[in-house]
Amino acid sequence: MSDQHDHATHERHPKPEDQHGQSQRHPGSGEDMDPKPDHGESTYRGSGKLDGRRAVITGGDSGIGRAVALAFAAEGADVLLSYLPEEQEDAERTAELVRERGRKAVLVAGDITDERHCGEIVDRALGELGGIDVLVNNAAHQMAQEDGLLGISSEQFDRVLKTNLYAMFWLCKAAVPHLEPGATIINTSSIQAVDPSPQLLDYATTKAGIVNFTKGLAIDLAERGIRVNTVAPGPVWTPLIPATMPEDAVANFGEQVPLGRAAQPVELAPAYVFLASAESSYITGAVIPVTGGKPFN
Structure with missing residues (x-):
């Protein structure tokens, strides 16, 4: 039965040959992708692992953020979704899906490159959720540059x-x-933290920084009883891909890993649920690679 389930799961997810060259204006939308990403809308089943928890998720409108929000809601958590104003439509759809699971969704649009807005996100969570039990720093910006270092502007x-x-x-x-x-x-974080692509030099640099920040902060907050961990995805089929990569790279996206395909966002969600739950109570400062078999070392 398990073998049949694993085989069915493997066959269900799209492979590079199911993708085609496509592009979108940044930041992109999952609704316009072909094939559409699976965020767990009908495939994730919860079991009460996060009952009564309150979570803040940045980049919560689509991609990994939406998948995490839906999984958290299915597990019993209320969520605050942070996102850019131009992602309003996707964010509202995510909130609708959260509410369908019987949980509260708070929407906070804005730009997290502004320190004041980051403070507002926390204030909204305290005011409208009554507190914060889980903080998921998931939002990210990337823009591939074929010229590597020389193609990266100071603005980017x-x-x-x-x-x-x-x-x-x-x-x-x-x-x-x-x-x-x-x-x-x-x-x-990302596999880019240890296996940087020249086209994503700035992005990869930040992902390595996230790993180190996580490890140091875990030690810093241990005496407070607060755990800090990071999930390091490999290639994931999210709107960032057609919005930031050349069309030919989109068509082949994911084929470089041993499993031969990009992950669907729903395949990342269980790692976040595990780290948010009491099941990981003795884990802090850890990196959980979800990389399709590509070594994280």
């Missing part, structure tokens, strides 16, 4: 670092004073 470098690193720092700093023992912080 600044935006990538502020979205991926500064915002994580600001959100953690704003949230930690309000976190009780047992709370968790989960940061999204």
